[in-house]
Amino acid sequence: MKFTDLNPKREIGAHSLLVELGEFRLLVDGGMSPKDMGRAALPDYTRIRPNSIDLILVTHCHLDHIGSLPCIHRDQPSARVLITPSSKEILPVMLQNSHTVMLRQRDEHGVEDYPLFSRSEVDAVVDDLFPMHYGRAREFLKNNDRLRITFYPAGHVLGAASVLIEHRGKKYFFTGDILFRRQHTLIGAQIPSMQVDVLVMETTRGTAEHAEGFSYEGELEELFSLIGTTLRSGGSCLLPVFALGRMQEMVTLVHEARRQHLLPKSFPIYCSGLGLAIVDVFDKIYRSSRHHGVGFCAENPITIAGMRQDLKNPLAPLKEPNFHRRVLQSLKVRPLPFNRLCPGRDFREPSLFITSSGMLVENTPAYQVASCLLPHGRNLVAFTGFCDEDTPGGDLLTKQRGDTFTFASLKFSTTIGADVRRFDVSGHADREDLVNLAYQMQPSTIILSHGDLDARDWFLSALSKATPAAKIYNPEPQEIYQL
Ligand SMILES: [Zn+2]
Ligand SMILES: [Zn+2]
Incomplete structure (x- = not known):
C-alpha cells in the first residue's frame, strides 16, 4: 500500500487521503478547510494526474470531508464516488450551500478564487454517486486485480461510515470521524470484531481529557x-x-x-438556514424506510467503553435518524x-x-x-x-x-x-475509546490523521504503550509512505 495525506497541514482542515493498492488508486474523502479561504482551503491535489483515480470513498458529509469533491471530480470524471444512501441525500444540500457561501464570500472578502466549483459541477458529482449500504461488501475489478470494500456505521452523524478495504489478503480499516456512544438521533459505531493490518484513525480529541467523575x-x-x-x-x-x-x-x-x-x-x-434545510433531508430519510431501512447492527461488534450501555440493553435495529420534523413543530422553531x-x-x-x-x-x-x-x-x-x-x-x-x-x-x-x-458532548470518540479500538484490532501499522499536532502527539505516546508491536505513522503532508 502507498499512502499520502493530501491535507496540506497536520490538522483537521481539508481531509483527503490518497491510497494506492496494486492496480487501484483511491481517495478517501475530498474535504475543504473551514478556516481557510480560496484555494488555500483545498487539499493538495496538484500531483494527482487527471483521470488516474478509480474510486473516491466518502466517509460522511461534513465539509472538511466533502467540500472539495466537485474540484477533484472535475479532473477525475471517471472515478466512482462511493457513499452511504443517507449521505447521498445530504451531500447535494451541503455542497450547494457551500457554493452559495463562496459566492457571498467573494463579494464580502474579495476572494477571487471563489466559487471553487459551479452548481453544475455539484450535479456532476451527484450523478456519479454509487450507494454503499452498511455491512454489504462490494468487489471491484481492474486489470485482474480485485478489491473488496465494506462500509460500517461510524456513529458521528447520519450516514457516516468507517471503511474496510480488503486487497490481496490484507485488511485496511479507516475509522473516518467516529463516535461509539449512542446519540439521541443515531446509534453509535457498529464495527465488527476483526484483526486488521493497517488502521487509519482520526485523532480529533487527542487533547480532550475528562475531569474526575465526568459523564x-x-x-x-x-x-x-x-x-x-x-x-x-x-x-x-x-x-x-x-x-x-x-x-x-x-x-x-x-x-x-x-x-x-x-x-x-x-x-x-x-x-x-442550512441546519433547517438538513432537517428536511433527515425527515425524508426517516420516512423513507423502503430506501434506507433500519440501522445496521454488527453481530459481534467491537466493544468500547462508550458502547457498554448499548450492549447491556441490546437495541432493536433503530430507524435512522431517530428524528423527524415534528420535534421542530412542537418546539415552534423559527428561522x-x-x-x-x-x-x-x-x-x-x-x-x-x-x-x-x-x-x-x-x-x-x-x-x-x-x-x-x-x-x-x-x-x-x-x-x-x-x-x-x-x-x-x-x-x-x-x-x-x-x-x-x-x-x-x-x-x-x-x-x-x-x-x-x-460542554464536552462532542460527536467524536473519546481518545481512550480509539486507543481501545486499536488495541482490539491489533494492526501492524497505525496511521494518524484528522487531528492537530498536540492531539496526534498524545496518540503517538498512548498507542506506543497500548499497541507496542504496531508501527505508528504521523504522516507529513504530501509525503508518500510505502507500507
Ligand atoms: Zn465530521
Ligand atoms: Zn471531520
Missing part, C-alpha cells in the same frame, strides 16, 4: 440546567453547532429537556431574524439560538448572534463540539469575562459580559 449524561444535565437558569433570569443562550448532525441532535435534546421540565415551558427558539441582529444589541425576549457554525466562523449566523449576546452579563454562549483554536470560537474559549473580544469582520469589539462555557 456524558452529567454534562448534558449541567448544560440544560444552565440554559434553564439563564432563560428564567431573562437572558438568552447561544449554542453554536454544526448544521449537519449536531443541530438536529441539540434540537432533539432541547425537546426532551423541556418535556422533563428542565427548561421553561415556552420561549422562542431560533435555528439557521433566525437576520434583520434584528445588530452587534451589541441584546434580545428583549429571552431566547435560545441553535445555529451554525459550531466554531463561530466569521459571518456565520452563530457569529452574528454571538456579537449580540456577548456584551451582556445575563446571556450564555455554550459550545458543545470541537472548536479549532484558530477560529473565533477557539479564540473566545481562551478568554475570560471582562476580556475584550473582537468580531473582526463586523468591525465590532466588546468586553465579554456573557457566560462562555464549553
Whole structure:
C-alpha cells in the first residue's frame, strides 16, 4: 500500500487521503478547510494526474470531508464516488450551500478564487454517486486485480461510515470521524470484531481529557440546567453547532429537556438556514424506510467503553435518524431574524439560538448572534463540539469575562459580559475509546490523521504503550509512505 495525506497541514482542515493498492488508486474523502479561504482551503491535489483515480470513498458529509469533491471530480470524471444512501441525500444540500457561501464570500472578502466549483459541477458529482449500504461488501475489478470494500456505521452523524478495504489478503480499516456512544438521533459505531493490518484513525480529541467523575449524561444535565437558569433570569443562550448532525441532535435534546421540565415551558427558539434545510433531508430519510431501512447492527461488534450501555440493553435495529420534523413543530422553531441582529444589541425576549457554525466562523449566523449576546452579563454562549483554536470560537474559549473580544469582520469589539462555557458532548470518540479500538484490532501499522499536532502527539505516546508491536505513522503532508 502507498499512502499520502493530501491535507496540506497536520490538522483537521481539508481531509483527503490518497491510497494506492496494486492496480487501484483511491481517495478517501475530498474535504475543504473551514478556516481557510480560496484555494488555500483545498487539499493538495496538484500531483494527482487527471483521470488516474478509480474510486473516491466518502466517509460522511461534513465539509472538511466533502467540500472539495466537485474540484477533484472535475479532473477525475471517471472515478466512482462511493457513499452511504443517507449521505447521498445530504451531500447535494451541503455542497450547494457551500457554493452559495463562496459566492457571498467573494463579494464580502474579495476572494477571487471563489466559487471553487459551479452548481453544475455539484450535479456532476451527484450523478456519479454509487450507494454503499452498511455491512454489504462490494468487489471491484481492474486489470485482474480485485478489491473488496465494506462500509460500517461510524456513529458521528447520519450516514457516516468507517471503511474496510480488503486487497490481496490484507485488511485496511479507516475509522473516518467516529463516535461509539449512542446519540439521541443515531446509534453509535457498529464495527465488527476483526484483526486488521493497517488502521487509519482520526485523532480529533487527542487533547480532550475528562475531569474526575465526568459523564456524558452529567454534562448534558449541567448544560440544560444552565440554559434553564439563564432563560428564567431573562437572558438568552447561544449554542453554536454544526448544521449537519449536531443541530438536529441539540434540537432533539432541547425537546426532551423541556418535556422533563428542565427548561421553561415556552420561549422562542431560533435555528439557521442550512441546519433547517438538513432537517428536511433527515425527515425524508426517516420516512423513507423502503430506501434506507433500519440501522445496521454488527453481530459481534467491537466493544468500547462508550458502547457498554448499548450492549447491556441490546437495541432493536433503530430507524435512522431517530428524528423527524415534528420535534421542530412542537418546539415552534423559527428561522433566525437576520434583520434584528445588530452587534451589541441584546434580545428583549429571552431566547435560545441553535445555529451554525459550531466554531463561530466569521459571518456565520452563530457569529452574528454571538456579537449580540456577548456584551451582556445575563446571556450564555455554550459550545458543545470541537472548536479549532484558530477560529473565533477557539479564540473566545481562551478568554475570560471582562476580556475584550473582537468580531473582526463586523468591525465590532466588546468586553465579554456573557457566560462562555464549553460542554464536552462532542460527536467524536473519546481518545481512550480509539486507543481501545486499536488495541482490539491489533494492526501492524497505525496511521494518524484528522487531528492537530498536540492531539496526534498524545496518540503517538498512548498507542506506543497500548499497541507496542504496531508501527505508528504521523504522516507529513504530501509525503508518500510505502507500507
Ligand atoms: Zn465530521
Ligand atoms: Zn471531520
